[in-house]
Amino acid sequence: MFRTALRNVFAHKARLLMTVLAVMLGVAFVSGTLVFTNTISDAFQKSSAKGFGHVDVAVEAKYQQSEGDRVGTTPELTQALLERGARVPGAQSAIGVVRGFTALAGKDGKLIGNGFQSEGGNYWGAKDPRYPLVSGAAPHGAHQVLIDSDTARRAGYKVGDTVRLSVDGPVLTPTVSGIFTTDDGNVAAGGSLALFDTATAQKLFGKPGTYDEIDVAAKAGTSQSELKAQLDRALPKGKTETTTGQQLADDQARTIASSMSGMKQGLLVFAGIALFVGTFIIANTFTMLVAQRTKELALLRAVGASRRQVTRSVLIEAFVVGAVAAVTGLLAGIGIGAGLRSLLGSFGATVPDGPLVITPGTVVAALAVGVLVTMLAAWLPGRRAAKIPPVAAMSSLHAQATAKSLVLRNTLGALFAAAGVAVVLAATTMDTDSAQAPMGLGAVLLIIGVFILTPLLSRPLIAATAPVMRAFGVSGKLARQNSVRNPRRTAATASALMIGLTLITGMTVMAGSLQHAIDKMASSAIRADYVVSMANGNGLSPDVEKELKATGGVTALSPLRTAPSRIGGETEYLTGVNGAAIGELTDLKVKDGSFTVGGAKVIVDDRTAEDRHWTAGSAFTVAYEDGKKQRLTVAGVYQGNEMIRGIMLDNAVLAPHQSDATDMQVMVKTADGASEATKDKLVKALGDNPAIKVQDKKDISNGIAQMFTLMLNMLYGLLAMAVIVAVLGVINTLAMSVFERSQEIGMLRAIGLDRRGIKRMVRLESLVIALFGGVLGIGLGVFFGWAAGELLGAKMATYELVLPWGRMAVFLLLAAVVGVLAALWPARRAARLNMLQAIKSE
Structure with a gap:
C-alpha cells in the first residue's frame, strides 16, 4: 500500500501541483511571520540592552x-x-x-x-x-x-x-x-x-x-x-x-516581546486564514483524486486490502504532498521574513542591525503545519473512499450522495448557522470588552454553518443566473448545469473565495461606518474653525493662547486644560475652558439644564453625571491639586463624545490652583472662517512652529481617515494571500473537473460544439462559481460589519451603519475577474483535447 501511495503521487504530479502551492503559500506565511517577528524582536532587544550598558x-x-x-x-x-x-x-x-x-x-x-x-x-x-x-x-x-x-x-x-x-x-x-x-x-x-x-x-x-x-x-x-x-x-x-x-534591560526586552507578540498574532491570524482556505483546496483535490481512482481502490479492496489500508494509502499520499509543500514553504518563508525586514527600511522605518533569526520552533511549526493541515484535509476523502463497498464502486453506484446524507448535512449546517447568528446577536447586546470572544465564536460557527449549507444554497443562487446564461447559448446552459452537477465540489471551491471576501467586506463596512461617525462627530460637536494642539499630544504652553488672541481675525477662542482633582475621595480630571466662549466654539447637545460655564457653575457630560448621579442643580465639593476646596454647582448635563467630555469649568476658577498650567488644545473661531489663507496666518502667528499642529475639522477627520486607510490597506494586502489561495482552488477544481469530463467534452466536440464554445463553457462555469462565492462573502461581511458596529455604536453616539456600495461592487467585480483568470488554463486545456481520444477515455 505504501508503494501504491507513492506511485499515485508521482503519477499525478500535475494534479497535485496546485495543492502543493496552496499549502506552500500558507506555510510560507506562517514561517515568514515567525522569522520576521523573531528577527525584529531580537534586534531591538539587543539594541536596548546596549542602551542600559552604562546603568547599574x-x-x-x-x-x-x-x-x-x-x-x-x-x-x-x-x-x-x-x-x-x-x-x-x-x-x-x-x-x-x-x-x-x-x-x-x-x-x-x-x-x-x-x-x-x-x-x-x-x-x-x-x-x-x-x-x-x-x-x-x-x-x-x-x-x-x-x-x-x-x-x-x-x-x-x-x-x-x-x-x-x-x-x-x-x-x-x-x-x-x-x-x-x-x-x-x-x-x-x-x-x-x-x-x-x-x-x-x-x-x-x-x-x-x-x-x-x-x-x-x-x-x-x-x-x-x-x-x-x-x-x-x-x-x-x-x-x-x-x-x-539588568532589570531595566529585562523589562525592556519583555515590553518589546509583548509589542511584537501583537504583531505576530495578527500576522499568524492571516496565515491561519490562508491555511484554512487552503484546506478546502486540499480536501477538494483529494476528493476528486479518490473519486477518479474509485475503481482502482475497489479492486484493491476486492483483492484483500482493508478499509484501514485504503485510508492509510490516501494519508501517505497526503503526507508526501504536505512534506514537500512544508519544506518549500519554509524556505520561501525565510525569504519572506528577510524581505519584510528590508521592506520596513524602504518605508522609512529604521531597524537595528542583527542576523536573521530562524529558531527551531519556526522550523518545527512550519513542518507541522504543512503536514498536519494536508493530512487532516485528506482524511475525510480517504475515509469516505474506504467505506464504499467494492461492488458498488465497480458499478459507480456510490457517485450520488444519498438523501439521508444530504438531510444530515443540511440539518447540521442549519444548526451551526442558527447557533452562529444567535451568538453574534447576543454579543451585540454585551459590553464591548466582554463581547469580543462571543462575537468571534459566533462568526466561526456561522461561517462553518454557511460552508456546510453551501451545496444547498448553490442550486437556487446559481439557478438565478439562468436568464443571463441563456444569452451565451449552449455554452451558457452547459456551464450553469455543470456548476450545480456536483454541489459539494462547487461549495468547497466557492467557500475559499467566500471567506476572503467576508473578511474584506466586514472590515470595509466597519472602517467606512467609523469614518462617517468621526466626520459627523467633528462637524456636529465643534463650531470652531480650527483646533491647535501639540504634535505629540502633550500640553501646549499658555503662551500659545496669548499669541492666537493677538492674531487679527480671531473672534473667539478657548483653551481646553485638564487638571487632576479629588471628588468624593476619587480622582477626577477637570477640563478648564473659556466659559464666555465655549458655547460659541462647540455644539454640544444639552440633555438637562443649561450650557452655562462661569464662577461656581459647571457643565458635566452625561456619562459622568450618570456615574455620580448628578442632575442640573446638583452641588459637589472639589479638592484641587493645591489642596484647596470649592463648592461647585452643575448648571447643565451635555451629551459627551470621544472628542469632548468631562467636567467643564472656567479657567479663571481653575488657574489659581495650578502650579504648571498647560493646554491640551486651543479651539479658535475666525471672522473669515476656515481657509488656507487663514490657516497660514495662524501658523505664521505661532512662528511656523514644528511642534504645533493647526487643524480644521477636515484635517482632524482626514488624520483619522489616514489611520483607517493604512490599516485597511495592510489588511487587504494580508488577505490577498487568502484570495491567491482561493484562485488556486478554482484553477485546481476546474482543471480536475475538465479531466473528469474528458469523455463528455469529446462528445460535445463530436456533435458540433467548437473549441471557442468549449472555452466559453469552462470560463462561464468558473465565473458562476466565483460570483457565487463573492455574493455569499459580501453578504456575510455586511452582517459581521453590522454586528461589530453595534458594539461600537454603544460608545459612539454618532455611529451608524454605512454600506460602501461602490467598494462592494468592486469586490464582486474582482470575484468575477478571479473566476475569469482562474479559468484561462483549464479552458485552454479543455479546448485542446483530442475528441477521439477523449471519447475513448474512461
Missing part, C-alpha cells in the same frame, strides 16, 4: 498615591539627591537624566518623524557615556544642540548648521555643535533625539534643578544588587524607587 542602578521618583482629598503627586529628584546617591560606597559615578518632547524640523520646515517619537534630553558633562560623539563637541548654552546621527543623515544636517526646533514654547534656532550615536528605540523607529547641556534642558523642559531619573554606575567589584541595597538605605524611603540595569 536607576533611581526614579515614586508617585505618591491620592488619599482622601489629597491629589497624587510625584516628588522631585534634586541635585542634592543625585550627590547623595553618588556618595554611597559602591557608586563610581551618577548621571542626572532629563527628558522631554523636542520637535526638530527638517530643512523643509516639516517635523522629522512623528510627534510621538520626537524627543529631547541632556548631555551630561564633557563626555556622556550614553551618547558617543561622532563629530563636533558637547553643547554649551541655549544656542547649541546635539542631534543623533540617523536624524542628521535623514535631514542632511552637519556640524555648524542651524536647526529649527521647539519644546512647548517659541521656535529656537540653535547651532548643531555635534552629532552622536545612540541605541534609543525611538530613534531606531524613525524618531529624532536632540540633546542640550543639562542646565538648558532643565530650563526648556520646565524642570529647573531637577531630574527625571538618576543613573548610578557601580565601582569595580560591586554588583548591581549591592549598589541597589546601598542606595535604598541612603535615599529617602517612600520617595524614590531603585531598579537595577
Whole structure:
C-alpha cells in the first residue's frame, strides 16, 4: 500500500501541483511571520540592552498615591539627591537624566518623524557615556544642540548648521555643535533625539534643578544588587524607587516581546486564514483524486486490502504532498521574513542591525503545519473512499450522495448557522470588552454553518443566473448545469473565495461606518474653525493662547486644560475652558439644564453625571491639586463624545490652583472662517512652529481617515494571500473537473460544439462559481460589519451603519475577474483535447 501511495503521487504530479502551492503559500506565511517577528524582536532587544550598558542602578521618583482629598503627586529628584546617591560606597559615578518632547524640523520646515517619537534630553558633562560623539563637541548654552546621527543623515544636517526646533514654547534656532550615536528605540523607529547641556534642558523642559531619573554606575567589584541595597538605605524611603540595569534591560526586552507578540498574532491570524482556505483546496483535490481512482481502490479492496489500508494509502499520499509543500514553504518563508525586514527600511522605518533569526520552533511549526493541515484535509476523502463497498464502486453506484446524507448535512449546517447568528446577536447586546470572544465564536460557527449549507444554497443562487446564461447559448446552459452537477465540489471551491471576501467586506463596512461617525462627530460637536494642539499630544504652553488672541481675525477662542482633582475621595480630571466662549466654539447637545460655564457653575457630560448621579442643580465639593476646596454647582448635563467630555469649568476658577498650567488644545473661531489663507496666518502667528499642529475639522477627520486607510490597506494586502489561495482552488477544481469530463467534452466536440464554445463553457462555469462565492462573502461581511458596529455604536453616539456600495461592487467585480483568470488554463486545456481520444477515455 505504501508503494501504491507513492506511485499515485508521482503519477499525478500535475494534479497535485496546485495543492502543493496552496499549502506552500500558507506555510510560507506562517514561517515568514515567525522569522520576521523573531528577527525584529531580537534586534531591538539587543539594541536596548546596549542602551542600559552604562546603568547599574536607576533611581526614579515614586508617585505618591491620592488619599482622601489629597491629589497624587510625584516628588522631585534634586541635585542634592543625585550627590547623595553618588556618595554611597559602591557608586563610581551618577548621571542626572532629563527628558522631554523636542520637535526638530527638517530643512523643509516639516517635523522629522512623528510627534510621538520626537524627543529631547541632556548631555551630561564633557563626555556622556550614553551618547558617543561622532563629530563636533558637547553643547554649551541655549544656542547649541546635539542631534543623533540617523536624524542628521535623514535631514542632511552637519556640524555648524542651524536647526529649527521647539519644546512647548517659541521656535529656537540653535547651532548643531555635534552629532552622536545612540541605541534609543525611538530613534531606531524613525524618531529624532536632540540633546542640550543639562542646565538648558532643565530650563526648556520646565524642570529647573531637577531630574527625571538618576543613573548610578557601580565601582569595580560591586554588583548591581549591592549598589541597589546601598542606595535604598541612603535615599529617602517612600520617595524614590531603585531598579537595577539588568532589570531595566529585562523589562525592556519583555515590553518589546509583548509589542511584537501583537504583531505576530495578527500576522499568524492571516496565515491561519490562508491555511484554512487552503484546506478546502486540499480536501477538494483529494476528493476528486479518490473519486477518479474509485475503481482502482475497489479492486484493491476486492483483492484483500482493508478499509484501514485504503485510508492509510490516501494519508501517505497526503503526507508526501504536505512534506514537500512544508519544506518549500519554509524556505520561501525565510525569504519572506528577510524581505519584510528590508521592506520596513524602504518605508522609512529604521531597524537595528542583527542576523536573521530562524529558531527551531519556526522550523518545527512550519513542518507541522504543512503536514498536519494536508493530512487532516485528506482524511475525510480517504475515509469516505474506504467505506464504499467494492461492488458498488465497480458499478459507480456510490457517485450520488444519498438523501439521508444530504438531510444530515443540511440539518447540521442549519444548526451551526442558527447557533452562529444567535451568538453574534447576543454579543451585540454585551459590553464591548466582554463581547469580543462571543462575537468571534459566533462568526466561526456561522461561517462553518454557511460552508456546510453551501451545496444547498448553490442550486437556487446559481439557478438565478439562468436568464443571463441563456444569452451565451449552449455554452451558457452547459456551464450553469455543470456548476450545480456536483454541489459539494462547487461549495468547497466557492467557500475559499467566500471567506476572503467576508473578511474584506466586514472590515470595509466597519472602517467606512467609523469614518462617517468621526466626520459627523467633528462637524456636529465643534463650531470652531480650527483646533491647535501639540504634535505629540502633550500640553501646549499658555503662551500659545496669548499669541492666537493677538492674531487679527480671531473672534473667539478657548483653551481646553485638564487638571487632576479629588471628588468624593476619587480622582477626577477637570477640563478648564473659556466659559464666555465655549458655547460659541462647540455644539454640544444639552440633555438637562443649561450650557452655562462661569464662577461656581459647571457643565458635566452625561456619562459622568450618570456615574455620580448628578442632575442640573446638583452641588459637589472639589479638592484641587493645591489642596484647596470649592463648592461647585452643575448648571447643565451635555451629551459627551470621544472628542469632548468631562467636567467643564472656567479657567479663571481653575488657574489659581495650578502650579504648571498647560493646554491640551486651543479651539479658535475666525471672522473669515476656515481657509488656507487663514490657516497660514495662524501658523505664521505661532512662528511656523514644528511642534504645533493647526487643524480644521477636515484635517482632524482626514488624520483619522489616514489611520483607517493604512490599516485597511495592510489588511487587504494580508488577505490577498487568502484570495491567491482561493484562485488556486478554482484553477485546481476546474482543471480536475475538465479531466473528469474528458469523455463528455469529446462528445460535445463530436456533435458540433467548437473549441471557442468549449472555452466559453469552462470560463462561464468558473465565473458562476466565483460570483457565487463573492455574493455569499459580501453578504456575510455586511452582517459581521453590522454586528461589530453595534458594539461600537454603544460608545459612539454618532455611529451608524454605512454600506460602501461602490467598494462592494468592486469586490464582486474582482470575484468575477478571479473566476475569469482562474479559468484561462483549464479552458485552454479543455479546448485542446483530442475528441477521439477523449471519447475513448474512461
